[in-house]
Every structure is written in C-alpha cells, then in structure tokens.
Amino acid sequence: MELPVHLWEIKNQLKAHAEAFGLDVFETIFEVVDYKTINEIAAYGGFPTRYNHWRFGMEYEQLSKSYEYGLSKIYEMVINNNPSYAYLLEGNNMVDQKTVIAHVYGHVDFFKNNYFFSKTNRRMMDEMANHATRVRRYMDTFGVEPIEDFIETCLSLDNLIDYYSPFILRKRPQQEKEPDLNEMGIPKLSTGREYMENYINPKEYLAEQQRKMDIEQEKKKRFPEEPEKDVLQFLMDNAPLEQWENDVLSLIREEAYYFAPQGQTKIMNEGWATYWHSRIMTEKALDGAELIDYADAFSGIVATSPGQLNPYKMGLELWRDIEDRWDRGKFGKEYEECTDLEKRSSWNRGVGQGQAKIFEVRRHYNDVTFIDEFLTEDFCRKHKLFTFAYNSKSSQYEIESREFSKIKQKLLSQMTNFGHPFIMVRDGNFKNRGELLLHHRFEGVELRMDYARDVLKNLSQIWRRPVNIETIIGDKGRLISFDGTQHKEAPCDYEPI
Incomplete structure (x- = not known):
C-alpha cells in the first residue's frame, strides 16, 4: 500500500x-x-x-x-x-x-x-525477480524436489566466497601452451665425444633430472596454480555440473556477494x-x-541483553565517541602520550572536526577496520565492556576479562570473515585422482567437526568425487575426507598458506 x-x-x-x-x-x-x-x-x-x-x-x-x-x-x-x-x-x-x-x-x-557497498548490484530488486523466474522454470522442467535439494546444498556453502574479490582488479594472462617437459627429453651436459657420455652424464644424474622433471610436470597438473578463496567460483568453473545446476549455483553466489557488505x-x-x-x-x-x-x-532499540552484542547500541556509541573525540581534538601523538587520566577526560582543543570525521569514516571503513581503529581503552572503560566465557565448574557464563586488548581481540575475531573459518581450494586434482583438497587457514580455533563433515558431504554432491580438507586438530595436521559414503580422518603434513 x-x-x-x-x-x-x-x-x-x-x-x-x-x-x-x-x-x-x-x-x-x-x-x-x-x-x-x-x-x-x-x-x-x-x-x-x-x-x-x-x-x-x-x-x-x-x-x-x-x-x-x-x-x-x-x-x-x-x-x-x-x-x-x-x-x-x-x-x-x-x-x-x-x-x-x-x-x-x-x-x-x-x-x-x-565503499563496501559500491560494487553491489543497485538493481537487485529486478535481479531477484529474474532469479525467481529462472528457478521456477527449472522446477517446471526438472521437478520441485531436485531443484530444492540442490538449492539447499548450495545455500549450505554460500559463505565459501572471497568477500574482497569484487574489489580486486585482475588481469587475465595470455594463455600460452607450455611445452611438455617429457617431450623435450632429459637435459644432458654436452660431451662432444660419445665415449665420454657415461662419465659426463652418468645414470644417477639422468635419474635425478628425470625426477625433477616429473615434479615440475606434476606441479603443472595442479590447479588452481594459487589457492582459490572463492570456492563457489572454482566449483562453477571445474565441477561436472549440468547447465541448470551451474546456473543455480551462480545465482546463489551472486546473492551471497550482494548480502556480504551488510554483514561486513x-x-x-x-x-x-x-x-x-x-x-x-x-x-x-x-x-x-x-x-x-x-x-x-x-530505549528499546539500544537496550542490551545478557550474552548479546546490540549492534545499534555499539555502533551508535562509537559514532558519538568519534564525533566527540574529533570535536575536542582527542587524537594524535600529544593526546595518545598523555597518561594523566583527569587531563585526558577534560581534554578539549576546540577542533570541531567531528562531523567531517564521521562522514569520512562512513565512506571508507567496515566493521573490522572500524573497531580496530576507533575502539579505545577509554571507550571500553566508559561502557563497561568485558569478555565472558563458560565456567564448567559453576555451569554458568562468567566474566573472563576486562582487559582492553582481550575485548578488542574478541570483537575482531567475531567479525573477521563473519567469524567463519577461512577455507580455500588448494588442489583440484589431489593425489592426481581428481579429488578436491581444501585448506583451512588455522588461526588458533579448530574446526567444528560436525559442521566440517556436513560441508564436505555437500561439497562432494557438487564435485562428484571425494573431497578433503587439511586442518589442525590438537596441534597436529589432520586430513578429513569424504568419499561419497563415509568420512575418514588421517594424519597429514599441514603447510600454512
């Protein structure tokens, strides 16, 4: 209406x-x-x-x-x-x-x-309607259940994208066919005399050269050449999907990129x-x-609840704090080096740059950079922020720390990559058998095994071959696999990327 x-x-x-x-x-x-x-x-x-x-x-x-x-x-x-x-x-x-x-x-x-909304589709209302039309057409052709099941699989993977990909300018290199090293033959040292061949190019030397050639040839078989953060794009380009499956996966990926800045x-x-x-x-x-x-x-909008961070309240107070600090000149070397709490609290240079500053910040920052730069120890003290953790002895959540560094680190860890683990494609031809190898960039937090197993299972439905992920569990490298029927776990040499 x-x-x-x-x-x-x-x-x-x-x-x-x-x-x-x-x-x-x-x-x-x-x-x-x-x-x-x-x-x-x-x-x-x-x-x-x-x-x-x-x-x-x-x-x-x-x-x-x-x-x-x-x-x-x-x-x-x-x-x-x-x-x-x-x-x-x-x-x-x-x-x-x-x-x-x-x-x-x-x-x-x-x-x-x-800036983080600058690459989003400004005609997304029309695009969403277009997506709905395409999906309805597939449902009419192939049936509702297989389409819904495939969408469910794709939605469970829609966070496996590179959130900064829209802002990266990439030049596609000219694809030149590289020579097959085996066709070129084993490199030998020139002798000039046939009777010197066994001395200058002994069998051990030739075997070593052959081994090096095999390693280089194996590297060329590996794809992608560099770890790929946009897992969905890699699947679209390389998984054996039907045309309608590829199209559905592409629209799920497109919508994931549209919604990403709202989370960021x-x-x-x-x-x-x-x-x-x-x-x-x-x-x-x-x-x-x-x-x-x-x-x-x-008061209801900015109210806080136990165990929850209210983004309305947190954001409002930070914007007000930035405006106040830049109005009063509470920034820069002189202010940061001042250790007198009373002097800091009454600091006022009458700069009056608060409004200009908040409009500048609004244009260039996301939550991670916003918290990293503008969350201060004074702010945490004023608003009585703290971290909390579960105490198994009392069976309750209790205050863990009021230290500024821990509060800031906790907030940043929750916001970086939306709190999700960093997952990327390491090898699309793992073991030279067409298996998919993912890499978990370990940053101190282990994967939830129930989630990891479900994701591997859903990935295998798209990749149509076994799927693996290398990670750290208990300070040791582990390879978790799903072959289409069962999950397996084995030791591995984990190399950070």
Whole structure:
C-alpha cells in the first residue's frame, strides 16, 4: 500500500531534514504493509519476490510465531537498491513511523556512500525477480524436489566466497601452451665425444633430472596454480555440473556477494542509522507531546541483553565517541602520550572536526577496520565492556576479562570473515585422482567437526568425487575426507598458506 497523505508529508519533511544534515540518499519508495506481509518480505531476506524454497517458509513461520507471542516485532525494512525500497508496519503509532523513516534515510545514505557497498548490484530488486523466474522454470522442467535439494546444498556453502574479490582488479594472462617437459627429453651436459657420455652424464644424474622433471610436470597438473578463496567460483568453473545446476549455483553466489557488505558493516550501518534518526528526531522532527513515546521506543532499540552484542547500541556509541573525540581534538601523538587520566577526560582543543570525521569514516571503513581503529581503552572503560566465557565448574557464563586488548581481540575475531573459518581450494586434482583438497587457514580455533563433515558431504554432491580438507586438530595436521559414503580422518603434513 502506498503512503497515505499524512505520512507522505512527514516523509518529505524528514528527507529535507536528513539532507540538511548532509545525508546523500537514493530516491526512496516507502510502502505500508501489515505484519503478515512484512514477515513474508523479511523471510525472503528483505525482498518481495524471490525463488521458492522451504527455508523461507520456515523463516516465515518463526517470524510469525515470534510476533504473535509478543517476542519480537519488525518495525521497518529497507533494501539496498536504486531507488531504495522501504516497508513500514501498518498500525505503528506516528512516533514510530517518523523514527523508522528517519532511520531508513540513515541506512540509504550508508548504502549509497560506503565503499563496501559500491560494487553491489543497485538493481537487485529486478535481479531477484529474474532469479525467481529462472528457478521456477527449472522446477517446471526438472521437478520441485531436485531443484530444492540442490538449492539447499548450495545455500549450505554460500559463505565459501572471497568477500574482497569484487574489489580486486585482475588481469587475465595470455594463455600460452607450455611445452611438455617429457617431450623435450632429459637435459644432458654436452660431451662432444660419445665415449665420454657415461662419465659426463652418468645414470644417477639422468635419474635425478628425470625426477625433477616429473615434479615440475606434476606441479603443472595442479590447479588452481594459487589457492582459490572463492570456492563457489572454482566449483562453477571445474565441477561436472549440468547447465541448470551451474546456473543455480551462480545465482546463489551472486546473492551471497550482494548480502556480504551488510554483514561486513552491521555495527557501522545500524549505528549510523540510529545516530541520524536520534538527531533528526530530537533536533528537528519531534513534537513535545511525542517525547515520552519516542524515549520509550528508543530505549528499546539500544537496550542490551545478557550474552548479546546490540549492534545499534555499539555502533551508535562509537559514532558519538568519534564525533566527540574529533570535536575536542582527542587524537594524535600529544593526546595518545598523555597518561594523566583527569587531563585526558577534560581534554578539549576546540577542533570541531567531528562531523567531517564521521562522514569520512562512513565512506571508507567496515566493521573490522572500524573497531580496530576507533575502539579505545577509554571507550571500553566508559561502557563497561568485558569478555565472558563458560565456567564448567559453576555451569554458568562468567566474566573472563576486562582487559582492553582481550575485548578488542574478541570483537575482531567475531567479525573477521563473519567469524567463519577461512577455507580455500588448494588442489583440484589431489593425489592426481581428481579429488578436491581444501585448506583451512588455522588461526588458533579448530574446526567444528560436525559442521566440517556436513560441508564436505555437500561439497562432494557438487564435485562428484571425494573431497578433503587439511586442518589442525590438537596441534597436529589432520586430513578429513569424504568419499561419497563415509568420512575418514588421517594424519597429514599441514603447510600454512
């Protein structure tokens, strides 16, 4: 349903306020929908049209039950598209609708201007509808069950991509056929005399040269030449897939790359939208009679729960902290070397660069670089951050540490690669038998064996041959394999990449 007249006027006012603050947004189309419709859209990942799969139905049931039992409520959704589309929940009071519209403009500014969204498809609404049409056509041709089963397999692997691949410029080298070393013969030293042959080129020397040639020839058989982080692309290029299977895998991969920046910037993006809706509402759009309702709703948005990190709260406070530090000049060599806590807390050089700084950060950073550069010991102390861990003796989660370095390391480890292990293709012709060898870049955390076995099983359904992964378990190299029927584990020489 299109916006009613009163909401249309409010939307225009809020857009004018957002632009006056310096936000740069796409044209944004708002629609008002009931809770069933917004749950359907949310189940589809924020899109009104998408291919059919039982996973989306399961997600819809979960969202519907959660809403009906009063456990959760979706206030808004916005799609990274040009024009952007946003959905407002029918029945929200006017304060909520104004807050949501202001929040949406914060998101749209971030989508348009953050570097990590710059490579995303700005016509993804149309692309998702195209994907749905292609999948329906395959279902009509090959049946629903085999298509759904294959999609399920692909979805279980959709994080095996190289998240930075869209930003890497690669030149494809000219493919020149290299000579077969065996056809060239074994390199020999020139003798000039036949009777000297056995002395200058003894059998041991020739055998060693043959061994070296065999090793070089074996290397040329290995592909990829360098470890490949985009596992899905490698499968598309090399797995023995039917045309429809390759197409389905390609659209799953395309959607994974579209959604990736949203995961890479969750704290920044939600914090940015919350920062701007709070400023727009409190400084421009809020009526006096709406103050209590707004404060009540806002407290729910930034509330923290045990064992969970609220990205709205974390992001908002970091943006405010950056603005305050650059307004007061709390950066640079002089400030960093100051050890007087009282002097640091009252530090104010009147620089006034806060607004310029947050717009600069909004353009160039993702969550990992954002936390790495702007999370400070003062911030952790002020907001009482800590790490926690499970205590087997008390059977409870307890505070583990309040040390800044450990807090920062924990946050960064959770955000790097979305907390997933780094997996890449090492060899597509492992053991010279066409087997797939994956490499786990070990960084101190072992693989979850139940997940690893399931992933190997699903990969084998696409590769159609045995699949292996080398990793570290208990400080020793281990090779985990699946041959199509059973899993095996054996020692291996683990060489870090």
